[in-house]
């Protein structure tokens with residue numbers, strides 16, 4: 001069964017290989033199934049908090065390609081507790097950055113924030129594991145965003161189109177043969193019910209968490225205690 005992965009990271013820059021090589025990485029699993037990794041990096045007072053859902057395009061129902069990526073987009077549409085763009089607005093207000101990504105086997109979300117705001121961002125991320133609210137008013141326009149992304153990244157890019165065809169031929173009847181962004185004719189038919197069904201499947205899967213933070217002892221203990229209170233999702 002695919003799992004849900006949460007990742008927290010304190011990364012100062014991309015050129016961090018040497019620092020990580022000597023870092024004392026903590027890796028443990030909470031009683032609720034959340035897998036945690038803490039990688040210390042003391043160069044800057046920032047923390048990158050990531051959650052990795054071990055669910056991706058390979059887990060989509062045949063005929064619904066693009067669903068994992070579509071849901072990734074919809075995860076930014078708000079919850080009952082934090083409606084609309086409240087999550088993104090809070091990250092922006094504290095000077096943070098955020099984004100997300102989807103692959104065949106995972107979907108990830110991250111925020112890079114001042115370390116003092118870690119708890120606040122954890123609360124926001126935990127909230128959208130279970131609290132996502134989707135209406136047709138937000139789902140339909142976002143489908144057009146995804147279709148335009150398909151235009152830009154694939155339909156208008158000969159190399160990407162060739163790559164898709166090669167994967168389809170190489171993997172034949174295997175999920176990896178489906179493009180992560182989806183086949184256009186299948187993306188066009190995705191709707192709110194598809195997204196909610198996939199969301200419920202994803203959140204029912206066990207949580208796995210990999211935090212990488214600025215101070216192992218402090219952050220690992222904090223992360224463990226905080227997420228332990230959240231139960232299984």
Ligand SMILES: [Zn+2]
Nearest residue numbers: 069073146149
């Ligand atoms: Zn996208």
